[in-house]
Amino acid sequence: MIGSRILLVSVLLGGVLVGCGRGPQQSGQLTGSVHIDGSSTVYPLTEAVAEEFMKQYPGVRVTVGISGTGGGFSKFLRKETDINDASRPIRPVEDSLARQNGVAYIELPVAYDGIAVVVHPENDWVECLTVEELRRIWEPNSTITRWRQVRASFPDRPLSLYGAGTDSGTYDYFTAAIVGEEHASRSDFTASEDDNVLVQGVSGDPNALGFIPLAYYEENTDKLKAVAIDDGNPDNGEGCILPSPETVNNGTYQPLSRPIFIYVRADRADDPAVEAFVTFYLKQAAALAPEVGYVPLSAEAYELALARFQNRITGSIFGGEGSQVGVMVEDLLRLERSSTESTAE
Known part of the structure; x- marks a missing residue:
């Protein structure tokens, strides 16, 4: 089952986490909470990440609920949660409500499904x-x-x-x-x-x-x-x-292959517990995704997603238009990076 297969990854991640920049003492000092809700599809991956994260950061409590992507966005846009799990990009009506409610969000792809x-x-x-x-x-x-x-x-x-x-x-x-x-x-x-x-x-x-x-x-x-x-x-x-x-x-299973996401409230991204959790998620998703039945993004995509979070880039790489069939998130992230670099010049 999903939970039992994660045990093997726990052992493997022990060595990986040594290089993440946080030793046991610093990890132990971090306290706080992270509230997550949303997609039942993304739940197994987020729950796996949460379990591993809380082993490294025992002072942080991470809760993961299941309300569906749409139900999760409703809570997220009322500022009831820090992170929303989503098995599709944010829809126009949700993006509009985010603007009305003053909720800036950071969209981060975490795997393919x-x-x-x-x-x-x-x-x-x-x-x-x-x-x-x-x-x-x-x-x-x-x-x-x-x-x-x-x-x-x-x-x-x-x-x-x-x-x-x-x-x-x-x-x-x-x-x-x-x-x-x-x-x-x-x-x-x-x-x-x-x-x-x-x-x-x-x-x-x-x-x-x-x-x-x-x-x-x-x-x-x-x-x-x-x-x-x-x-x-x-x-x-x-x-x-x-x-x-x-x-x-390999892209042959079409049209029913898609990216899955987490959405982070920008006003909560600087909270030490939330920031540590999201950073941990993007660094460990490649290792954990296969163990819970998902396909990892490319190493480049995770690097671009982490940079997107670290730079607090808000909004959707899909333009807030919802589901788009056959789109590779790597391509969209590269395009965004090129556009950002061109603007900076």
Whole structure:
């Protein structure tokens, strides 16, 4: 399970942390608290980082909640939390509310994730679905209620749908990638912001089809079967591609690969506990991400993200426009750095 696999990383990180600039005495002197909420997708990584951080900084209490990306942003923009976990970039309405509330934020990518399309393990008729088939299933006012309506070769059985709730960044990204517009989907499906609930639902329903973060599939391969996706674009790999850390990393699992983020309130970034935690997060995410089912960013991306935090660069590299399919955060961070350097000259 996610928690037990972190134990191995704890040993490995012991040597890494010696070079982080804080010895045991300085770490022990730091006190305070860090309040985090938001995405259930990002939760396993943030919780792993928090556990390791509190071992090094026992005087700091880090709490991590799960309200979904949208629910977390609501708390964050009311200044109830220091950091928001997000499985998609901030949306225009949230960015506008941040301005109204005087909340400046620092957007920091922390890893890549995939969204896995899953069925019950006893499902022996579907191995691959096209993006077009998924669109017809999930689009608003879809009338598809049986498997045979998806493809004539499928059995005439009921189709039960499970997916992330509307406060979830996973829902936002999935609808943008599959239907073509955030929040555009049918409403008659079993929804939850808690991905464990979706795992239980699909694993208990032989007629189920659902979508969940890749990390949750990786932790439940004995209970779920992943469906390969064919996006019809030969540039992303030929034919049906199964979700995995490898296919997310090499860009062939499209269009359901995405970056995940933490958002830091700028007015809390100078708090010693918050500053130490965010710095720790960006330095250790590459080591911890694979152990909890995520794909690390490149070393350059983490360096650019850390520089973004250290320089307190606020706003979104996505322009506050929400989910954008097929975008590499490394490219956006490089572009921002080049623009900043040109302005400085």
